[in-house]
Amino acid sequence: MRSIAIRRTALAATAACVALLATACGGGSDSADKGADAKGKESAAAKPAAKALTAAELEKVALTQGDVKDHKIAKATAKDVIAKKDIKADKEACAPFANALMGAEVGEPAAFTKRTVVSEPKKDSLKDSADSDEAFKAAFDITTTQLVLGTYDGKGAEDSLTALRTAATECTGGFAFTAAGAKQKVAKITEEQVKAGEDAAAWAVQLEQDGEKIEFKLVAMRQGSSLASFSAMNLAAAGGAGTFELPTAVVEAQAAKLA
Numbered sequence: 001m002r003s004i005a006i007r008r009t010a011l012a013a014t015a016a017c018v019a020l021l022a023t024a025c026g027g028g029s030d031s032a033d034k035g036a037d038a039k040g041k042e043s044a045a046a047k048p049a050a051k052a053l054t055a056a057e058l059e060k061v062a063l064t065q066g067d068v069k070d071h072k073i074a075k076a077t078a079k080d081v082i083a084k085k086d087i088k089a090d091k092e093a094c095a096p097f098a099n100a101l102m103g104a105e106v107g108e109p110a111a112f113t114k115r116t117v118v119s120e121p122k123k124d125s126l127k128d129s130a131d132s133d134e135a136f137k138a139a140f141d142i143t144t145t146q147l148v149l150g151t152y153d154g155k156g157a158e159d160s161l162t163a164l165r166t167a168a169t170e171c172t173g174g175f176a177f178t179a180a181g182a183k184q185k186v187a188k189i190t191e192e193q194v195k196a197g198e199d200a201a202a203w204a205v206q207l208e209q210d211g212e213k214i215e216f217k218l219v220a221m222r223q224g225s226s227l228a229s230f231s232a233m234n235l236a237a238a239g240g241a242g243t244f245e246l247p248t249a250v251v252e253a254q255a256a257k258l259a
Helices: 003-016 031-044 055-061 092-101 123-126 132-139 156-168 236-240 246-256
Strands: 071-075 087-089 109-117 143-151 175-179 183-193 197-209 212-224 224-236
Touching: 055 109, 055 143, 055 175, 071 183, 087 092, 092 156, 092 175, 092 183, 092 212, 092 224, 109 175, 143 156, 143 246, 156 224, 212 236, 212 246, 224 246
Parallel strands: none
Antiparallel strands: 071 109, 087 175, 109 143, 143 224, 175 183, 183 197, 197 212, 212 224
């Protein structure tokens, strides 16, 4: 890809490949309703504000090698990701979405950590592909996911997920941004279905750059005071060659470690 952001992700995936390595209600009296409302307010008042994990605690609940079958997991290095300060959206409302898409933190976490998760090629697909084009595609059917796990004080995690949802709605028709100086264009955002943690959202994102198209999947999942975002791309689906599934196994494994 000509885009620096896309190239970095694709190169990380390729390197990993060579090494083989997201109300029931009932009737009641007015007095009963008022009583229930009062109890609800008391409960909410008694509930302590969410407290962020320490950096050390966050590292313990972040994914590590062996947590997801048939995936390679490593702590992301500076060359694997783009810093939040180097991402600029042309619309302020779209900034949280651009940050998550490029593998940067969302909002202002008290601490955060990043992982690069790469799926291994399906060996059966490689073995059964007699056609050279199909064999090539099977070899590059590798999904690379940039995982950012942040921990927040108060309602920071909830607010950050809300900001992502708002951005996806307001910017669904597309927006432009720069990542590490390279111009990028989100052409379309489509909501997808996902269930994980206490709350989660997911989208398919079509990126365009110099006439080239590539699909990303973006998942955000909240558990307690933590928010995890998963930005995934698949080499075989690059260039408009097709689509791919959400990184569900990665999302579920991270949710399990946070539970």
